[in-house]
Amino acid sequence: MSVGATDGRIKTAVITGKHPFDVLSFHAAFRSMPEIDFYPQDMEEFAADIGERRAEYDALLFFNFHQERPGSSGSPADAATKAALDTLGDSEQGIFILHHALLAYPDWPPWARLVGIQAPSWHVHMDINLNIQVANPKHPITQGLSDWEMLDET
Numbered sequence: 001m002s003v004g005a006t007d008g009r010i011k012t013a014v015i016t017g018k019h020p021f022d023v024l025s026f027h028a029a030f031r032s033m034p035e036i037d038f039y040p041q042d043m044e045e046f047a048a049d050i051g052e053r054r055a056e057y058d059a060l061l062f063f064n065f066h067q068e069r070p071g072s073s074g075s076p077a078d079a080a081t082k083a084a085l086d087t088l089g090d091s092e093q094g095i096f097i098l099h100h101a102l103l104a105y106p107d108w109p110p111w112a113r114l115v116g117i118q119a120p121s122w123h124v125h126m127d128i129n130l131n132i133q134v135a136n137p138k139h140p141i142t143q144g145l146s147d148w149e150m151l152d153e154t
Contacts, residue, residue: 009037012059017043019065019100026063047081054084059094062101069108088114126153 014030030038039057043064046054071082088095088110097115105111112118130152134145 009035010058011037011056012039012061013046013054013057014038014040014061015043015046015064016040017064017066021063043081044077047077047084049084055091057093059096060088061096061098062104063098064104065100066104067106069105085110124153127151128154130154
């Protein structure tokens with residue numbers, strides 16, 4: 001499966017930015033998955049693609065919360081971000097959108113199409129008890145998981 005990893009692990013870019021998180025716990029979560037070869041990076045590093053290695057990732061995992069439409073500031077870094085995001089879906093790389101990244105780029109139609117949310121809602125509800133059901137426990141991504149309950153925001 002792997003485009004870039006040679007040891008059988010899933011080479012994954014973990015793309016963050018514009019939202020604080022518990023760094024130690026976040027990294028620990030990925031380190032607890034030995035089959036994932038994770039590379040955390042801010043959106044700007046991902047977009048800049050120094051070394052031209054972006055295509056080597058098997059999967060792209062977004063955990064960012066950028067609000068400005070990519071390419072709107074006119075800066076070279078912003079143009080690089082738009083160019084990188086414009087290529088999403090052009091390859092066989094898996095794309096995962098986690099948590100608040102669903103609501104990133106709220107006024108940018110390509111992101112809305114990617115995440116499947118056409119009109120993001122800003123009505124946040126805290127401390128909601130969520131019942132999570134694993135639709136296919138035999139899928140490589142959900143293998144070993146069972147249904148669970150968690151407290152989170154929606």
